[in-house]
Amino acid sequence: MSFRLPKLNSLIQKELGQALLTEISLPRDALTTIKNVEISADLDHAKVWVSVLPLSKGEWAIASLQKSRFRLQSFLGSRLRLRKIPRLNFALDLTEEKADRINRLLDSQI
Template identity: 35%
Template sequence: MMSHRIEQVNELVKQEISHLLVSHLEMPLNSLVTVIDVETSRDLRHATVFISVLPISQTGTALKRLRAQIGILQFELNRKLRFKPLPRIRFVVDRTEATAAEVEEILNRSND
């Protein structure tokens, strides 16, 4: 079971990264990058940030840009969030939505 502190950290990191995506980071034109979830390790040293990108064809480009700008993001998080240790951020594409769409398509084909 996740501790209350980790839940709070997850929510704080999620909110702050969502804000920074809009205000500080350069994303591909005509794309939407959304923070879906954040999972922080028990020792608070690492946080996995799950993102969704629309259109899906921009996912690779968006992920490359996020990873290229991780230093800026980490610096801004360190400046805004005042707890120790501050987790090191890692971005992962959330595949839930794509998987759900694939399953729905398979089900629709089998019903035809």
């Protein structure tokens, strides 16, 4: 199972990225990207990390994705041959924002 999870994470990330383009409507003035997927070992849950630019649209995009969760799970079920489709939980990925803040702090110290 441990070899399967990384491959499954990547596959679900790819399929969700496709679903963002075709299955749900998100604001056109925000760039929404699936950054990472972490599936639990029992395949019950999947945490989906999403990057949204501009960051001010992030909470709205996450709320829209949460509302569309069942539709996205159904999309995954039709595209993937899995016995169980994990329950999706979306979270805002702030990694780039934090890295940018650290870089600004380091630049100000030099």
